Amino acid sequence: xxxxxxxxxxxxxxxxxxxxxxxxxxxxxxxxxxxxxxxxxxxxxxxxxxxxxxxxxxxxxxxxxxxxxxxxxxxxxxxxxxxxxxxxxxxxxxxxxxxxxxxxxxxxxxxxxxxxxxxxxxxxxxxxxxxxxxxxxxxxxxxxxxxxxxxxxxxxxxxxxxxxxxxxxxxxxxxxxxxxxxxxxxxxxxxxxxxxxxxxxxxxxxxxxxxxxxxxxxxxxxxxxxxxxxxxxxxxxxxxxxxxxxxxxxxxxxxxxxxxxxxxxxxxxxxxxxxxxxxxxxxxxxxxxxxxxxxxxxxxxxxxxxxxxxxxxxxxxxxxxxxxxxxxxxxxxxxxxxxxxxxxxxxxxxxxxxxxxxxxxxxxxxxxxxxxxxxxxxxxxxxxxxxxxxxxxxxxxxxxxxxxxxxxxxxxxxxxxxxxxxxxxxxxxxxxxxxxxxxxxxxxxxxxxxxxxxxxxxxxxxxxxxxxxxxxxxxxxxxxxxxxxxxxxxxxxxxxxxxxxxxxxxxxxxxxxxxxxxxxxxxxxxxxxxxxxxxxxxxxxxxxxxxxxxxxxxxxxxx
RNA sequence: GCGCCCGUAGCUCAGUGGACAGAGCGGCGGACUUCGGAUCCGUUGGUCGCGGGUUCAAAUCCUGCCGGGCGCGCCA
Numbered sequence: 001x002x003x004x005x006x007x008x009x010x011x012x013x014x015x016x017x018x019x020x021x022x023x024x025x026x027x028x029x030x031x032x033x034x035x036x037x038x039x040x041x042x043x044x045x046x047x048x049x050x051x052x053x054x055x056x057x058x059x060x061x062x063x064x065x066x067x068x069x070x071x072x073x074x075x076x077x078x079x080x081x082x083x084x085x086x087x088x089x090x091x092x093x094x095x096x097x098x099x100x101x102x103x104x105x106x107x108x109x110x111x112x113x114x115x116x117x118x119x120x121x122x123x124x125x126x127x128x129x130x131x132x133x134x135x136x137x138x139x140x141x142x143x144x145x146x147x148x149x150x151x152x153x154x155x156x157x158x159x160x161x162x163x164x165x166x167x168x169x170x171x172x173x174x175x176x177x178x179x180x181x182x183x184x185x186x187x188x189x190x191x192x193x194x195x196x197x198x199x200x201x202x203x204x205x206x207x208x209x210x211x212x213x214x215x216x217x218x219x220x221x222x223x224x225x226x227x228x229x230x231x232x233x234x235x236x237x238x239x240x241x242x243x244x245x246x247x248x249x250x251x252x253x254x255x256x257x258x259x260x261x262x263x264x265x266x267x268x269x270x271x272x273x274x275x276x277x278x279x280x281x282x283x284x285x286x287x288x289x290x291x292x293x294x295x296x297x298x299x300x301x302x303x304x305x306x307x308x309x310x311x312x313x314x315x316x317x318x319x320x321x322x323x324x325x326x327x328x329x330x331x332x333x334x335x336x337x338x339x340x341x342x343x344x345x346x347x348x349x350x351x352x353x354x355x356x357x358x359x360x361x362x363x364x365x366x367x368x369x370x371x372x373x374x375x376x377x378x379x380x381x382x383x384x385x386x387x388x389x390x391x392x393x394x395x396x397x398x399x400x401x402x403x404x405x406x407x408x409x410x411x412x413x414x415x416x417x418x419x420x421x422x423x424x425x426x427x428x429x430x431x432x433x434x435x436x437x438x439x440x441x442x443x444x445x446x447x448x449x450x451x452x453x454x455x456x457x458x459x460x461x462x463x464x465x466x467x468x469x470x471x472x473x474x475x476x477x478x479x480x481x482x483x484x485x486x487x488x489x490x491x492x493x494x495x496x497x498x499x500x501x502x503x504x505x506x507x508x509x510x511x512x513x514x515x516x517x518x519x520x521x522x523x524x525x526x527x528x529x530x531x532x533x534x535x536x537x538x539x540x541x542x543x544x545x546x547x548x549x550x551x552x553x554x555x556x557x558x559x
Numbered sequence: 560g561c562g563c564c565c566g567u568a569g570c571u572c573a574g575u576g577g578a579c580a581g582a583g584c585g586g587c588g589g590a591c592u593u594c595g596g597a598u599c600c601g602u603u604g605g606u607c608g609c610g611g612g613u614u615c616a617a618a619u620c621c622u623g624c625c626g627g628g629c630g631c632g633c634c635a
Contacts, residue, residue, distance in 0.1 A: 040578080050577055053615060063615065087578035088616070133635085173635060293633055304562075304631085311633040318635050346563055347630040370564085373628090414572070417564070419628080421571065426584095432597055433584065441597050452594045504573065508582085518590085518599040559597075 005079060009036055009047050009093055012080075016073035017051060020066075023073075024059060031058055036093075038485065045084065045092030046481065052089040063089025100477065101468035103484040107539040108463050115486040115546050119494055120161030126329055127153045129340035130252065131168040134245040135179040136206055139385070141342060143255070143395035144420065145371045147411035147552075149340040150257045151499035152369070154550050159494035164334075166261040167252075168325065171241055172269060173318070179204055179244075180237025184229060186213035187236070191222055197229040212240050251396050256404055256552045268321045268328075277324040277359075278309065286358040296323070301354035301363075323355045326366070330356075336365055338497065343370040343417065369497050370417050377423045402428040405553045409436040412499040412551060435507055439548065440556055442510035446541040447557040449522050453534065456523065460538050461531045470532045475516040479536065482512045483543050490550070499551070506547035513540050 013034045021028050032054045039045040052067035059066045067085040074083060081096040107114045129149025132142050150165070157163045170176075182203035188196045190213055203209075216224075216239060224232040252259070268274065278294065281287035286297045292312035296319070299306055309320040329337050341348070349368050356366045376383040376393055385392040399407055406427040413435070414420045426434060450460065471480070486505065493501040522533040545555040 037577085040581095044578075048578085050616090053577075056615065090578060170635075175635065291633085295633095308633045313633080315633085317633065322635095343564075344629060349563085372564085418572080419565085423571090430597065434597080435583075437597055438583095441595085445595060445598080449594050456594090500573085504582085511582090514598055515600090517594085518596095521591095521594065523594045558595090 005095065005099060006036060006047065008077065008079065009049075010034055012074055012077065013049055013051055013070065013091070015075070016070050017055065019073040020059075020069045023069075026058060031055060038488075039092060044086065044090070046095040047093040049091045049093075050089070052085075052091060056089065067091050097469055097472075100480050101471070103480055104468055104471075104536060104539045105463050107483055107542055108535065111542055112546065112549075114542060115490045116158055116160070117487050117491050117494075118160035119491050120156060120159050123161055123335040124164070124333060125156055125161045125336045125338060126164045126166055126332075126334045127156070127338045127340065128166045128168055128329075130248075130257075131170065131340075132248065133170045133175050134241045134248060135175050135204060136244065137208060138248055138251050138395040139392040140374045140376060140395060140398055140422070141371070143398060143407065144374050144411040144416075145340050145342070146252060146255060146257050146395070147408045148369065148371055148416045148499055151408075151412050151502070151551055152338065152340075152497050154552065155490065155493050155499065155502065158490055158550060161494070164261065165257075165259045166263055167259045169245065169262060169264045171245075172265045172321075176237055176241055177233075178202065179240050180233050182209050183212045183216070183240040184224075184233060184236040186210050187216055187224065188229075190214060190217055191225060193225060196225070208244075209240075212243060215239075215243070251394075251399075254404070255395065255399060256408070263325070265321065265325075268324050269316075273324045273328065274316050274320055277320070277327050280327065280360075281309075281323075281358055284358055284360065296351075296355065296358070298351050298354040301350070301357050303350040303354045307351050319351065319355075322352065323359070326352070326356060327359055330359065330361055330365070336367065338367045338369060340369045340371060343372045346370055367497065372417055372419045374411075374420045374422050377421055378425060383424075398422075398424070405440070406434070406436045408552050409439075409503065413503045415498065415500050436553070437559070438514075439506050439510040439544070440554070441559060442513045443541060443544045443548065443555045444557060444559045445517065446513070446537050446544070449534075449537055453523055458523065458530070458534070460534045463535060466531045466535050467528055468532050468535065470529050471536060473516075473520060475512070475519045476533075476536060479509075479512045479516050479540060482509050483539055486543050486546070502547055502550050506544065506551065509540070509544060509547065513537075513544070 013036070017034065018028065034049065034051050036047050036049045039048045052070060053063040055070075056063040056066050059069070061069070064085060067089045071083055071085060071091060079096055079099045081094045084092045084094070086092050110116070127149055130138070130142055130146050132138055138146070153163045153165050178200060181197070181200045182205075185194070185197045185199040185203065186209050188194055189199075190210070216236065224235075249262075278287055281296060286300055287309065288295055288297060293308050294310035296307045296309050307319055308317055309323070310316055326337065339352075352368070353363050353366055357363055376385070376398075383393060395407075402410075402424060410422050410427050411420070427436070430437060432438075453459065471477070486509075489501055489505045493499065516536075520533070522537055523530060525533070548555045
């Protein structure tokens with residue numbers, strides 16, 4: 001493949017800066033890296049560099065003068081039409097038409113793979129997300145984590161990482177016992193003997209607990225009435241956990257989210273993993289005994305206090321099992337591990353990062369992505385939710401109401417660390433305001449053009465039979481530029497773990513296409529132009545489809 | 560009390576070192592009787608919470624306030 005245009009320009013700049021420095025007898029030691037960015041608006045070129053401003057200090061000249069000096073040393077290049085110095089000293093590069101048309105050829109050539117980059121370099125990354133306790137159905141907050149985690153995984157994969165998705169099942173501990181007791185209590189209640197097992201304080205009050213209890217009664221009859229409740233508790237806990245987890249798996253699968261590994265917390269308490277983890281920490285000098293407990297020396301890193309690993313009663317803390325879990329992740333050979341957490345867990349980050357370092361890994365080998373709360377709106381009013389009372393809107397309800405595509409889009413449309421207003425009415429409306437339809441419509445519209453073309457006996461021509469240089473209108477140029485930016489967007493979205501970037505990109509691309517479509521006709525113009533526009537439409541279709549695919553949203557041929 | 564996040568147009572939000580701060584919605588005014596008007600075009604609208612500092616350049620970095628959210632357990 002030919003060299004990327006941004007590299008070409010960067011190298012041109014580096015060389016001419018060197019020559020300019022040489023001319024003035026200046027050493028380039030300690031000078032900043034040359035960087036370029038896209039021109040932000042009309043008249044600022046396709047690419048722009050701020051090098052002259054950065055180097056002005058070293059040259060002892062005003063930025064504008066340095067810019068002129070650098071430009072005077074720039075070599076000619078067929079891809080660059082002209083270079084301008086503008087504003088406070090920007091060097092703006094205007095690319096030639098041959099580059100613009102080259103991009104369209106490139107898109108058609110790579111098809112489904114256009115936008116695929118290799119910033120991951122084949123390294124292995126694990127994305128662990130959702131990981132909700134199997135004590136109740138997934139609610140909308142989990143849904144946002146599911147969408148963001150899944151889309152991140154898709155983006156990373158497209159960016160050259162080898163990705164594995166994992167769900168950590170918190171199936172040990174008090175919460176599960178509470179689930180069992182709640183179900184058991186409802187069972188006895190239905191049997192008319194509530195006094196045998198009173199409903200636990202802080203038990204799970206949702207209606208689904210009654211459903212579980214009724215299922216048990218249907219399948220097992222009243223046989224549990226004859227034994228002490230402590231004896232049947234494991235059955236209830238096990239049964240409820242299993243059924244709920246199956247429901248969670250079904251919800252996620254229907255939401256388009258597939259996991260490679262379902263990792264059970266219980267498997268960590270095999271009598272080996274936690275002690276081994278402690279050994280490692282002690283060997284590295286980060287675990288010590290005090291006050292009858294075993295502690296982790298978190299303050300050796302950036303945490304503000306040391307943390308208990310083994311309580312004075314001998315039981316490991318949740319944190320201890322979590323360290324063992326992360327050790328296990330790294331032992332499995334991942335180069336990077338991403339945890340997707342609810343934003344209310346942010347206080348947990350310093351100790352987990354500390355633990356990762358104590359295990360001998362770099363702090364950056366663990367990335368934590370925080371997901372802020374979702375605020376559901378219906379009729380402009382906030383839908384009130386409370387987990388305690390069991391009144392919460394489930395992911396299933398939202399999917400059923402607004403559909404998978406709109407749900408995914410809305411969950412991913414904001415930075416994940418900012419609060420999200422999810423307008424249910426807007427999400428399901430087939431209206432002009434709904435951004436999901438806006439993007440999908442652009443894709444369907446292109447297919448519609450192709451259908452009409454076929455009816456007229458016209459086909460999308462082969463790229464090598466098409467002269468793309470007839471595409472000179474501003475809307476055509478803007479659209480082509482947008483297409484060319486897709487690989488960079490993928491790279492940035494992967495680097496920042498920022499799905500919303502792809503959402504914005506897809507929306508902007510759809511907008512560029514709609515503008516083009518309204519300003520110019522594709523069919524029925526002179527044959528040469530018609531061919532070129534059909535090719536441009538096909539390139540747009542490909543990139544829209546690739547963007548939507550990263551979001552896990554369908555790209556319909558008609559709506 | 561300490562720590563983290565947030566504060567950008569009437570509303571919902573992009574933009575985290577660059578050129579006159581952007582988009583959608585809302586408001587106002589328009590669009591080819593041929594490819595899908597679920598579209599497009601124009602216009603309205605901002606002391607980027609406030610004050611200091613660093614820089615050639617600050618919404619962006621540092622610092623002090625103000626306002627909102629969250630977290631500070633031998634819970635999970």
